[in-house]
Amino acid sequence: CSWTKNIPNAPTPNIIIMLMDDMGWGDLGVFGQPSKETPNLDAMAAEGMLLPNFYTANPLCSPSRAALLTGRLAIRNGFYTTNAHARNAYTPQEIVGGISKDEILLPQLLKTKGYVSKIVGKWHLGHRPQYLPLKNGFDEWFGSPNCHFGPYNDQSIPNIPVYNNSEMLGRFYEDFKIDRNTGESNLTQIYLMEGLDFILRQTKAQQPFFLYWAVDATHAPVYASKRFLGKSQRGRYGDAVMELDYSIGQILKWLRTLGIDNNTFVFFTSDNGAAVMSGPNESGSNGPFLCGKETTFEGGMREPAIAWWPGHIKEGSVNFQLANVMDLFTTSLVLAGINPPDDRILDGLDLTPVLLNSSQPLKNRPIFYYRGNELMAVRLGQYKAHYWTWSNSWEEFKKGINFCPGEEVPNVTTHEQKEHTLQPLIFHLGRDPGEKFPLSVLSKEYQDALSRISAVVQQHKDTLVPGIPQLNMCDTAVMNWAPAGCEKLGKCLKPPESNPWKCDWPH
Amino acid sequence: CSWTKNIPNAPTPNIIIMLMDDMGWGDLGVFGQPSKETPNLDAMAAEGMLLPNFYTANPLCSPSRAALLTGRLAIRNGFYTTNAHARNAYTPQEIVGGISKDEILLPQLLKTKGYVSKIVGKWHLGHRPQYLPLKNGFDEWFGSPNCHFGPYNDQSIPNIPVYNNSEMLGRFYEDFKIDRNTGESNLTQIYLMEGLDFILRQTKAQQPFFLYWAVDATHAPVYASKRFLGKSQRGRYGDAVMELDYSIGQILKWLRTLGIDNNTFVFFTSDNGAAVMSGPNESGSNGPFLCGKETTFEGGMREPAIAWWPGHIKEGSVNFQLANVMDLFTTSLVLAGINPPDDRILDGLDLTPVLLNSSQPLKNRPIFYYRGNELMAVRLGQYKAHYWTWSNSWEEFKKGINFCPGEEVPNVTTHEQKEHTLQPLIFHLGRDPGEKFPLSVLSKEYQDALSRISAVVQQHKDTLVPGIPQLNMCDTAVMNWAPAGCEKLGKCLKPPESNPWKCDWPH
Ligand SMILES: [Ca+2]
């Protein structure tokens, strides 16, 4: 393909994917955050390429991350549930499943070309031993298998462990402090140091590397270290953003200092939209987009995205290619000179023609918006068709849980699962990025868009072989009671009897 | 004051105010428009200063423009109505009133220092002879007294005239075409040429000038010239934005070509928030802000704003000063070395300390949000207190007129005029720019903010002497039947008998 024309005999670049947690499209200055508190990310965009039409594969952490590392939709790689229709599922401590051994993860493939891979931060693809990063292609890991919820009492629920490679180092709230009152935690600083140290070691060893920097300071409970607390106009969430922005600036500076900036491809994005249900202190902004995390509206799945590779990606460019996290899988392989696996359907495309030669014509590829086992919506070009709409249930809504606070679009932000398959709602996202004005079904524009999207959906469904769902079963016995390494630390807890149940996924 | 330290003996700079019509905060790439179609404005920001906390004085054209040119709130300068409580009023063709002769307009004062002033575009301060620009300090005018609504039949309603200085040149839809089907009109190109020509003439004459470039392509019915139609991802509204952006680029380039860029202060902003009630084809974006035009929510009054003056304003700077269009009055006077009038209360502040020395500490000044004769809300620092809330009436709303489409914040976007004076709703606009999460009235934060804002409101009300309302009376006899110059053109129409009535301002 054409990218090879642009970089003949190029050495295989290092690859860094910076994946934020619940950060919204509208949280960056360059994407219109009124507080303009991300000077390093804004500079990264000025030195690289901004992708305003970049998507996640799922509006929730675990399936989004599984899709990134497998290049495949969650419905294919098994990171979904069939316990009920169209439910978001992830990997809390009581989940039994994890990433299927039949999936091939990005670091496993990169290893074939000599890459050393490290994940720093949140894994979220299963916390039982066989599912952990070092069993799935990563050479190093510093971070946690689950979210940093807590503190727990270590009786009914254990605190989440922090691993260094294959053994735990301690637990959140015990050995790795997060002050729930002040929001203080130095975790982002630790994650920064882990990243810088890894980059330095691989550079010295002249080893190509893959760093998956999966920090989680912007996931509730949001945190920042003392130096950043109180610094933002936006409160604690903004403090977390400022610390991440600072840290990203430090990483890019480190690449320059080490002289490897021209040989390191860096991609910045987030795993799902801002968690607007968490209220103003713990949530980011999805800018002009509707709703947020958990939903298949734009606010749930459109992500901030910046590609950076000095000397290769044109500085200050903007590309409107429809793209998504699964493309990072395929693109990384192509950059490393590795053929993507041909024994399975991949959803990720090779973005190198777009990234390395922005005059390349855009591919007319669809974006699929899944919620659990249901294809809720499809975007093709500027048109997005909703086949199902749902924010959350009346039951949850009446308890005050609101996935679209302050927003209400009749027939769109519905509180029942509403089927539109016979006559999808269609929006033109160029004129109406906020999904507020459905096209008239009587218009030629609607009919034209529908016929093009219908063909894409038909083809997708005809060829879809759903993976075995991995997120159906829960069991308190599988929680992080006694992670590897707990003996040395005296941190082993006694698990209860196994008592598996079908997980309840309320939304 | 300190600005003189920065520019000792500076010659009086030329002044250009570029005032857009109904353009929203979120319509610029630099403010997060996903389509990123404003390369010239984004470059202007990169070369100048971005002001994310810049406001209009009123969520509607006429009072906003009256405030800009007088440096005074509409409640003082008379550009409001007392026909009903808290109603937006402007100058349609049937309005009897206009800008009071007791007001002093910016060009009148600039003339004392030898400035030549031209308005290009929409005037909107009254269309009867005594109210027109050349009677109120401007030396030149090319444009219209009212909005470009139409076409009319010239029987019951005359088409709006286009003036060249003190005489009409023709009428919209007749001599100055706007194709309502295609949206084609070359008006922006004409307005561009009028601006460039004026700049050239004053430069050759070595005369300091004030250009008030008040273009209206983004006001419904939106229009663009053939070259721009269909170019935007956003439809016709976006086409209009792209043409304005192009034209602004041409003006800045012209200043450089003529070598006067270092001696020309340019300010870009808009007269009110995007008219989101006009639907996706005819409306811009207010980014993350609530509602739009006609309302006193952030979407109605927060405006895009860029200050540009190479060599004087620091390039690529961002300043969070709370500022507004009335400051442009006072700031322009200070730049011209003219003492602001001291016989009246001015609401505009001198922004030169902020613009010319961005390290200057910010002034803790309030922003007042008026709707007609009522102070609806006040911002002080990050806190905004709503004393009254109203979107529009149930009656209008049920007819499908929606000032907050897709948005609904209980107790906030109310359809009755809701009084909160005893317990104002207070929002922290840093954490919650979308005004979705009122602070708990029981919190210390609420009490502290309220006590500070209350003192400001008390002082404001104690010293307020409302001007005589100019927008109460309507009469079809005063419409643009026979503007000056109509005889030469054979374009005089016969007015009906005078039959004045109290204008009906429904929202
Ligand atoms: Ca997440």
Ligand SMILES: [Ca+2]
């Ligand atoms: Ca306007």
